[in-house]
Amino acid sequence: MLVSLKSSIERTIGRKVPDENCEIFSNYLFEKTFDKKDILIEAGSVCKYIYFIKEGSCYAHLEDEKGETHAIQFGIDGYWISDLYSFFSGRKGIYTIEALEPTKVLFLHKDNFEKACNEMPIFDRYFRILIQNAFVSLQYRLAKTISETAENRYTEFSTLHPDFIQRIPQYLIASYLGIKPQSLSRTRKEITQRK
């Protein structure tokens, strides 16, 4: 199994994964390569896969009535990304996921996801904890979004995710923070001028 995936599992569940489980799980995963700007998941279609990013990066975004898009989540190598609303509910998705760089993923079909969870409790536990963690950090992010200024949100984001700052264009970070690129530019100027 892919080293980064194995270490994600072991880090998450806090112990080693038996080789036979790795073996079986590996057989459920298939590889796919995307170019920059390719669409992994399209809003409006049912999302049947979750993607583990092996190399590269991508982001989930949402289009509003005015036709503006809003970045909801970023994913880089070592992370899973998907439209979990659609994946879990089986309804049409609302998020589009797009590659930011040339990206290699391992994708897991919903059927195999369920098989893995039913056959091997270790994967049940893995995905459960992953989503628990995702919930907790999302709640924290929402709390900050409603309580902090854009400047503080940017500062926190850049200390929490310095790697994202390097690889993700600024206008998408602005979108993720809920502000316009022009505003983020001004905010950044403010910050550097104060130093």
Place this chain on the structure above:
Amino acid sequence: MLVSLKSSIERTIGRKVPDENCEIFSNYLFEKTFDKKDILIEAGSVCKYIYFIKEGSCYAHLEDEKGETHAIQFGIDGYWISDLYSFFSGRKGIYTIEALEPTKVLFLHKDNFEKACNEMPIFDRYFRILIQNAFVSLQYRLAKTISETAENRYTEFSTLHPDFIQRIPQYLIASYLGIKPQSLSRTRKEITQRK
């Protein structure tokens, strides 16, 4: 077992719960009564319980550096509420949960939560789906928070949760939406004047 809890489980997992599972799970739950304004969970302490609200309502909030509080989540009878960050991580909590009305809850200790999940796959599944759903709606709420105006967020909130509008003071709804009570008052005036 409490009817509203049993129906929550059956609605969530999509099938009946065997009586013996109900029996065991019921033994893990204990009842507690709170008055209005009582604190169920205090920020700064480790949260060892999740609470199923039998009667009444409560809300989770967060205090920022300026000493202002922000409503993060509401819970009414039939819903679970907790500081999941603290509950899952075992670290000190950041949210305070307070009763909005005289409230009766069933509380489940973390040890019993884990026992239930380990002994009975049906509860594993129940809590897993609960948190999946919570994640999905939280992500949607965040998407709306960064992409919509305060007015649209209020309108959507009031159509999505008409019951909350009835029972929860307006200044807390404002806080939940990320605006000040004065602003929500003006926004509401705007809306009614347009009709």
Place this chain on the structure above:
DNA sequence: CGTCTATTTGAATGTACTCAAAAGCGGTGG
């Protein structure tokens, strides 16, 4: 009825937005 809390209203301020344009940067083809 009186007190406490919540909601509404007013006026001035501030923060982020819009529209618009210039500057910067990266990749491509001549």
Place this chain on the structure above:
DNA sequence: CCACCGCTTTTGAGTACATTCAAATAGACG
């Protein structure tokens, strides 16, 4: 290798929306 093109970031000026501070009104509860 450099000129050009497209895309991102920055800057400017005016505007819109939410905030602050302050006070008045309305409601809830003993």
